[in-house]
Amino acid sequence: MKSDDVGIIGYGSSVYEKNGTQPTFAYLADAAAACLENAGIAKSEVDGIALSSFHAPPDNAVTLGEYLGMELNWAHFFTAASAGPVCSVMEAIRAVESGVAKCVLVLGGDSRTMDDFRHLISRFNYAVQNYAAPLNFGGMNGFFSMIQRRHMHEYGTKREQLGRIAVAQRYNALRNPKSLFKKALTLDEYLNARMIADPIRLFDCPMPASGADAILVAPLDRARPGKGVRLLSGFQRHNHLPGELTPLRGGWETFRDKLFDEAGVTHQELDLVQLYDDYPIMVSIQIEDLGFCPKGEVGPFLDRHTLSFDGTFPLNTSGGQLSCAATAGGGGLIGVLETVCQLNGEAGERQVRNARTGLVSGFGMVSYGHGLSSSAVILQKAGN
Numbered sequence: 001m002k003s004d005d006v007g008i009i010g011y012g013s014s015v016y017e018k019n020g021t022q023p024t025f026a027y028l029a030d031a032a033a034a035c036l037e038n039a040g041i042a043k044s045e046v047d048g049i050a051l052s053s054f055h056a057p058p059d060n061a062v063t064l065g066e067y068l069g070m071e072l073n074w075a076h077f078f079t080a081a082s083a084g085p086v087c088s089v090m091e092a093i094r095a096v097e098s099g100v101a102k103c104v105l106v107l108g109g110d111s112r113t114m115d116d117f118r119h120l121i122s123r124f125n126y127a128v129q130n131y132a133a134p135l136n137f138g139g140m141n142g143f144f145s146m147i148q149r150r151h152m153h154e155y156g157t158k159r160e161q162l163g164r165i166a167v168a169q170r171y172n173a174l175r176n177p178k179s180l181f182k183k184a185l186t187l188d189e190y191l192n193a194r195m196i197a198d199p200i201r202l203f204d205c206p207m208p209a210s211g212a213d214a215i216l217v218a219p220l221d222r223a224r225p226g227k228g229v230r231l232l233s234g235f236q237r238h239n240h241l242p243g244e245l246t247p248l249r250g251g252w253e254t255f256r257d258k259l260f261d262e263a264g265v266t267h268q269e270l271d272l273v274q275l276y277d278d279y280p281i282m283v284s285i286q287i288e289d290l291g292f293c294p295k296g297e298v299g300p301f302l303d304r305h306t307l308s309f310d311g312t313f314p315l316n317t318s319g320g321q322l323s324c325a326a327t328a329g330g331g332g333l334i335g336v337l338e339t340v341c342q343l344n345g346e347a348g349e350r351q352v353r354n355a356r357t358g359l360v361s362g363f364g365m366v367s368y369g370h371g372l373s374s375s376a377v378i379l380q381k382a383g384n
Contacts, residue, residue, distance in 0.1 A: 006096045007230040007382055008089070009223040010039025010216035011340045016180050016325035020111030020210035024055050025067045027109045027212035027327075032068060035214035040224055041103060046070055046216075048101030050088035052078035052108035053329035064107070074101040078108075078329070080238065081364025082276060083373035085332035090234040090377065092217040102218065106336075109212020110328035127368040140278065140366060141205060145197035146246045148281040152199065154248065155296035159199060161303060162280040163190040165315065166203045166322055168307035169277065173319025175309070175349035180209055181323045204279050206326035213333040215340060220382050227382075229340050232263035232357075234377035244370060251374030252289035252361065260291070263378040267292055270378075271355040272314040272342055274335030276363040277321050282371075286361050290376065309350045317342060317350050332362040336377075343381040356381050 012034025014027040028051070036043060049072060051061040059067075061075040074095045078084035085108045092104040132143075151157050170185035185203060193202035220228045235258065237251025260266065275286045284298040292313075293301040305313040318324045318338040321331055339358040341347050347355075362375040 004230065005219060006093050006217065007220045007223075007228055008215050008336075008340050008379070009218050009220065009228050010035045010041065011214065011337050012036070012038050013178065013213045013337060014109065014211045016178055016209050016211035016327065018180060018207065018209055019113050022111060024053055024109065024111040025059070025064060027111055027210060028053070028064060028107050028214070029068060031107060031109060031212035031214040032105055035105065035216050039216045039218075041216060041218070041222065043068070043070065046103045046105050047072055048074035048092065048095055048104030050076040050078070050092050050104060050106045052085040052088060052333065053110050055110045055112055055328065074104065079365075080236070080362075080373035080375070081366070082278070082332035083236065083362035083364040083375040085330070086234070086336065086360060086362035086375040086377055087236050089215065089217070089231070089336055090236070093231055096217055096219065104217040105214055106217060106333070107212060107214045108327070108330035108333035110330065111210045112208060112328060128366070132368055141197040141200055143246075143366060143369065144279045144281060145200045147248065148199055148279070150246055151248055151281055151284070155299065157284065157299045159191060160187065161299040162204070162284060163187050164302045164307060165277070165280040165283050166190050168311070169316050169320050170323040171308045172317050172350050173323035176318050176324055179319045179324040180207065181319065185323070200279065203322070204281075206278060206321040209325040209327050211325055211327040211330060213327070213330045213337045215333070215336055223382065227344050229343050229379050230382045232265065232378045232380050233259050234375070235259055236373070236375040238365075238373045240374065241370075246369055248285060249295065250285060250289050250363065250371060252286055252376055255376070256289065256291045259376055259378060265357055265378065270357055270359055272309075272317055272339065272352050272358045274316055274320070274339055274358065274360045276332060276335065276361050277316055278326075278331070278363065280322070282363060283315070286363070290359070290361065309352050314352045317347065317352060332364065335360040339379050343379065
C-alpha cells in the first residue's frame with residue numbers, strides 16, 4: 001500500500017520501567033497523552049484506536065477507548081504479536097483513507113514483571129503451551145539459540161559479527177534519555193557475558209520492560225508545520241515456509257522487491273533502518289531477507305559497516321529493544337516511533353543527519369519452532 005494524503009502526524013511514549021509500577025492502561029494513557037500533545041490534536045478528535053498488548057486481555061481496543069473517554073468509529077486489536085503494530089499502522093492509514101475514521105491512535109505497550117513474562121512465554125499460543133513448554137524448551141531464548149546455531153553452522157556467521165549489533169545499539173541508547181540502559185557495552189563484554197542458551201548470551205537478549213508507545217494517524221494536512229511522515233509502502237506475510245522448524249529466512253523475502261518498488265526508493269536511499277531486534281540473529285536475518293545483502297553474507301556486511309546512528313548503516317537508532325526498552329506489545333512499535341522522531345528531526349544527540357526516508361520491520365507470533373509473522377513499512381518525511 002502507498003498513501004499520499006494520510007500519514008503519521010504525532011508520536012509519544014510513556015516512561016519505560018524495568019518492572020511495572022502501574023497498570024497497562026495507565027502506560028497506554030500516558031503514551032496517548034504525549035502523542036496528542038506532540039501532534040497538537042485534541043482527544044475529542046480521535047475516533048479510532050489500534051491496540052497491541054499482550055497483557056490487556058480480557059480488555060481490548062474498545063475498552064481502552066472507554067478508559068480514555070473516547071467515542072470510537074473504528075477499533076482494532078492486534079494479531080501477529082510484534083509484527084502486529086507495524087501492520088496496525090497500515091490498517092489505521094487504510095481506515096482514515098476510506099473515511100471509516102478521521103484520526104486514529106496506534107498504541108502498543110504492557111505492564112509486566114519477570115514473573116508475568118515467564119508466564120506469557122509458556123502460554124504464548126497453544127502450540128507452545130501444549131508441545132514446547134512441557135519439554136522445558138527454554139522459552140524464546142532456547143528457540144532462537146537453535147536459529148543462531150544453525151546460521152553460524154551453515155554460513156560461518158561469527159558471534160563477533162553479531163555483537164556489533166548489540167554494541168552499536170547500546171551506543172545509540174546512551175544518547176536516548178528514555179533508554180533503560182545507561183552504561184556503554186564493549187564487544188568483549190558482549191562475547192564473555194553469562195550464557196543463557198548456547199550460543200546466546202546475556203546481551204543477545206532484550207530485557208523485559210514496562211511502558212507504551214503511540215503514534216497518531218490522520219490526514220497529513222493536520223500535521224504541524226514542517227512535520228508529518230508519509231507511508232510509501234507496507235506489506236505483511238504470515239506462516240512463510242509452512243512447517244519448517246528453525247528457519248533461517250522469514251516472510252520479508254516474499255515482499256521485499258514490491259516493498260521497494262512501490263516506495264520508489266532503493267536500499268541506498270534509506271537513511272536509517274529499524275529492524276525488529278528480539279535477538280541480533282533476527283536482525284541479521286532481516287538484513288538478508290530485506291535485500292541489504294545476499295542470504296548468508298550478513299557477517300561480512302556487519303564487518304564492513306558501522307551501525308551507530310552516525311555510521312554507514314544507522315540501525316535501531318533509539319537503542320531498540322536490546323538497549324532502550326522491550327515493552328512486549330510496544331516492541332513492534334518502538335521502531336515506528338523512532339523513525340517518525342528521526343524524520344521530524346527531533347532525535348537530539350542521536351539524530352541521523354538529513355534523515356528523510358526510513359524502513360521499519362516487525363516480527364512475531366513464535367509458534368512451534370517457527371516465527372510466523374513478518375511485516376515492514378517504508379516511511380518518508382512529508383513535503384519533500
